[in-house]
Structure formats: C-alpha cells, structure tokens
Amino acid sequence: MLILSFIGQAQNEKGTFELTPIIGFASSNYTSSKKLSNDPITSTDFGSYADYYFNNRWSIRSGFLFQTMGSEYRDGIIYTEKLKYLTLPINANWHFGKTRNWNLNFGFSLGFLNSATSNGHDIKKLVNNNQFGLSFGIGYKFKITEKFGILIDFQGMSGLSEVAKESQIPLYNSHSAFNVGGVFKL
Numbered sequence: 001m002l003i004l005s006f007i008g009q010a011q012n013e014k015g016t017f018e019l020t021p022i023i024g025f026a027s028s029n030y031t032s033s034k035k036l037s038n039d040p041i042t043s044t045d046f047g048s049y050a051d052y053y054f055n056n057r058w059s060i061r062s063g064f065l066f067q068t069m070g071s072e073y074r075d076g077i078i079y080t081e082k083l084k085y086l087t088l089p090i091n092a093n094w095h096f097g098k099t100r101n102w103n104l105n106f107g108f109s110l111g112f113l114n115s116a117t118s119n120g121h122d123i124k125k126l127v128n129n130n131q132f133g134l135s136f137g138i139g140y141k142f143k144i145t146e147k148f149g150i151l152i153d154f155q156g157m158s159g160l161s162e163v164a165k166e167s168q169i170p171l172y173n174s175h176s177a178f179n180v181g182g183v184f185k186l
Contacts, residue, residue: 013056013100017186020049020063020151024179028069030163030171036073041080043068045177049151051093061093061105069111069173081118083127083163083173085111089135089155101141109135109157111173126165131173133159141183149183 022045029040047065054060065088070081091107111131116124139153159173 013053016053016059018049018051018053018059018183019186020051020181020183022047022049022065022151022153022179022181024155024177026067026175026177028067028071028173028175030071030073031159031174032169032171034169036071036169036171038071038073041068041070041072041082043082045179047087049089049181056100057095059093059095061091061107062089064088067111067175067177069175071171079118081116081123083116084114085131086114087111087131087157089157091135091137099143101143103139103141103153104137105139106136107134109133127163128161128165130161131159131163132161133157133173133175139179147185149185151179151181151183153179153181155179 024045026043026045027040030038045065045067047063049061049063051059051061064086067085067087069083072080087109089109091105093103093105096102113127113129116127135157137153137155139151142150155177157175163171163173
C-alpha cells in the first residue's frame, strides 16, 4: 500500500521543497520505569522544518530545532533541570485529506546537548551529549498563496537514550510542542 501511494498519485508535487520556520510552546518531562515525583517544565522552542516531496502524498521532513527539555522534581528542595538541545528530526511525512493540507509525520530524532543546568548550576558533565528518540506529529497547512502557507502542528518526542551518564534510575526525555510556522515553497 505504501509503494502504491508513492507510484499511484499525481506527481505535481514531486521535487518540491518547502522551508518552514517555526516557533512553539513546549512541555517536557522525564519518564522512567520507576515511580518519579516530578512535574513537567514549559519552554519556547524554535527552529525550521525542511520538507522534500516525493509526490503529493509523501515527503521527507528534517530540519533543526532548538528545544529545551528537562523536569522539575522535589527532594525536600525543588530542582528544575533544563537541558537545551539542537535536534535533527528525520521523519516520513504523509500528506492527506482532499487538498493534502493535513500531514502526519513519524520517524527518529537526534539531539545534540548544548547546555544543562539544575537550578542555574551547570550539570552538562553529568548528562549524555547526544539523545536519540522517536518523533511524531500531526499538522495542518493553511494555503495563503501558491508559494506561502501557515502551518499549525503538534510534535512529540519520546527519548530512547538515557538522559544521565550514570544514574540508579534510568531517565528519558519526553517532549511535546504546539507550533506555528510560515511555509515557504521554494
């Protein structure tokens, strides 16, 4: 079915490239197989998606996103950990609906740690420098002109690699964001 959707659709979008600068409201938390007493943190994310279309139903989405992840937890004192990543998603992006304005994307992301703090103190040496995760999302593009549109989407990421270099409790990042961006068809 996947192969048929690549071959069987009109090729009017083949080779099209879109660049989408975005800004979003994000929530992040640590997850674990152990019980945690933590709360999510919120942040503003920004970056840019880049979509290359194979046809009018499928594109590959990548880009660069500046994301803040972490958690707030209590151990007599409130600790707020903020981990700042430059993230590179690599997602298959399926465009659906009558006008193909909806999209559903899924794939992997690789994050590169830029900084890590706990209550303002540098903890970068305690955190893994890279993060690997599953990424997914859904969005809708409002066409304004033939070359410009506005995207509203939700993106999520579930970390597959541990946050800390050494820890008795395995911690993983969980991240979600509601974004808005301008879609430029190049």
